Amino acid sequence: MATSSKMTNLMRLLAPGLIVLMAGVSPSHAANVESMRLWAAPDHARLVFDLSGATHANVFSLANPDRLVIDLDESHLDTDASTLPLEGSAIEAVRTGVRDGGGLRVVLELNRVVEPRHFVLPPNDQYGHRLVVDLEYPGESAVENPIDPIEAMIRDQEMMAQRSNTQAQVQAQVPGSEASPAVPAPASVEVQPAQPHPQRDIIIAIDPGHGGEDPGAIGPGGTREKDVVLDIARKLAADVNGTPGFKAVLIRDGDYYIGLRQRTQLAREQKADFFVSVHADAFTSPRPEGSSVYALSQRGATSETAQWLADSENRADLIGGVDGNLSLRDKDQVLRGVLLDLTMTATLNDSLSIGGQVLEQLGRINRLHKSRVEQAGFMVLKSPDIPSLLVEVGFISNPGEERRLRDPVHQQGLANAIFSGLRAHFERNPPPASLLAWQRDHQRRPTGNEYRIQSGDTLSSIAVRHGVPVGQLRQVNDLNGDVIRVGQVLRIPNS
Ligand SMILES: [Zn+2]
Structure with a gap:
């Protein structure tokens, strides 16, 4: 205990001097690229440079053809950029080279318009110094099959109708809310009826x-x-x-x-x-x-x-x-x-x-x-x-x-x-x-289970998944051969 606190005191005395000394030696030291990592999302790609130290990066776009240039001062590449998994990203190819006057230049050849963004990250538990380059795709959704805009509109109407009900209930419950001039009456809220x-x-x-x-x-x-x-x-x-x-x-x-x-x-x-x-x-x-x-x-x-x-x-x-x-x-x-x-x-x-x-x-x-x-x-x-x-x-x-x-x-x-x-x-x-609400209201409860065929399904894969013999699946659904179509609903007998 005593030893360690002595050490700490010693460090406290020495530390400010050390920092000054180090800063004096090299204000901008070489930071090499030790590895590169890439992740492709539907709406963006993230390229991370793992660096041996802090450095300054200059990132700019070039058109015809679309490219993104990443210049790193006093750096060289200690990794193979050609092994990056580019598939599904906006990056068609990665070229690297030494700039005139030294430093590393990385050129990303792009297959689409991107909005680039970059920032550096200090070391954490897992990684050291990093340069992160995000390529964002304007107008893209982060999900693969975004909701149809018309469906979204109908759902908004339904949700608004539900919330207007809730609001009316709450206003009836909150004491004095009807008398309060700050709260408009529910009638002033115009809500389109749901379909x-x-x-x-x-x-x-x-x-x-x-x-x-x-x-x-x-x-x-x-x-x-x-x-x-x-x-x-x-x-x-x-x-x-x-x-x-x-x-x-x-x-x-x-x-x-x-x-x-x-x-x-x-x-x-x-x-x-x-x-x-x-x-x-x-x-x-x-x-x-x-x-x-x-x-x-x-x-x-x-x-x-x-x-x-x-x-x-x-x-x-x-x-x-x-x-x-x-x-x-x-x-x-x-x-x-x-x-x-x-x-x-x-x-x-x-x-x-x-x-x-x-x-x-x-x-x-x-x-x-x-x-x-x-x-x-x-x-x-x-x-x-x-x-x-x-x-x-x-x-x-x-x-x-x-x-x-x-x-x-x-x-x-x-x-x-x-x-x-x-x-x-x-x-x-x-x-x-x-x-499901419609089925309930019309007493149309499905007997057993139903399955809606998706692309890639075969009759035998559906049979295996539900633990039902193919023959029985055919019989219950009046199927002669193995031909099924996407979207078709099959009845799944209880096994
Ligand atoms: Zn978790």
Whole structure:
């Protein structure tokens, strides 16, 4: 103890001198490029230069043909740029060379117009000095199949109608709100009536955690969380898309990173009815195992409410509808809080209900780490208007579970369990104007299961997935051969 504090004192005495000395020796020392890493997302590509030290970069565009030039002072390349995985990115080729007068020049040959952005990052736990170059694609969505604009408009109308109902209820509940001149009567709010029963799909936003530079947890065998959760999320999306009345939006569909707030923002843009984030747990000891399901905690929600209120001027469309008809900007602060609380509480109740169903289904195929839905202040769950869950499918730090998490059959089982849980919830509580609501109102409950054929499916792959003999599948659906078409709905007999 005494020795170390003496050392610290010594350091304190020496440190300022050292800094001056070092600064005096070399104000700009060589920073070589040790490696380059590239991630291609639907709306951008990120190129990271791992550097041996801090340096200055000059980045500029050239046209005809489109190129991006990255000049690094006093640097040279210690890596092979030709091995970068360019596929799916805006980069056609990478050329490197030495500039006149020294320094490294990297030229990216581009196959499309990009908006470049660059910044440097200091060392962290995992990486040293980095130069990050983002190539953003103007007008591109970060999701693969963005929602049709007309469908988005119809859904906005429906949501506004629902919110106008909620608002009317709240105004009836808040004491004195009718008399308050600050609060306009509900009649002054013009809302287009929703389309009668468009039989819309219930949209499930599926968010595979981590990605790109962020591998998530890493198992003892080297399995990366970002990879297994993407596999499971894709299987879950196939389940969702294969079921009439449901549609999946994959928030991440590749190896790239998306900010936590952007993930819920994307779900909101895609008019999702539900958001599920898929993760794998890790612990310092190899023993813990099993699945857990999280919803947002009230405590986290409460503090987020305050922040959300502060931000609401900039994004009134969240609660008010896109064209601002129901904007709360001009309303009484108290009423605004009550409205938001109500939305938040309703959303949280849905999250907990769906979470319970998901947990029950997961418990049938996997050990449960926690036997009830846990609540915590996960950033990715902090969306006041979309019911959200975070599913930790298992412990990647447990060697046995790590192996299972890589197994496609187990991954499919986890996907099936998650979907069965949320499907059970939505069959009991179908959103207005959804196909499921229509089926309920017309007593058209499907007997057994139905499956909507997706591209790439074959009759035998569908049979295998549902554990039904091909012959029986043919018989129940009056099929003669193996010819099926995308979008066709098959009845799946109970096996
Ligand atoms: Zn995670």
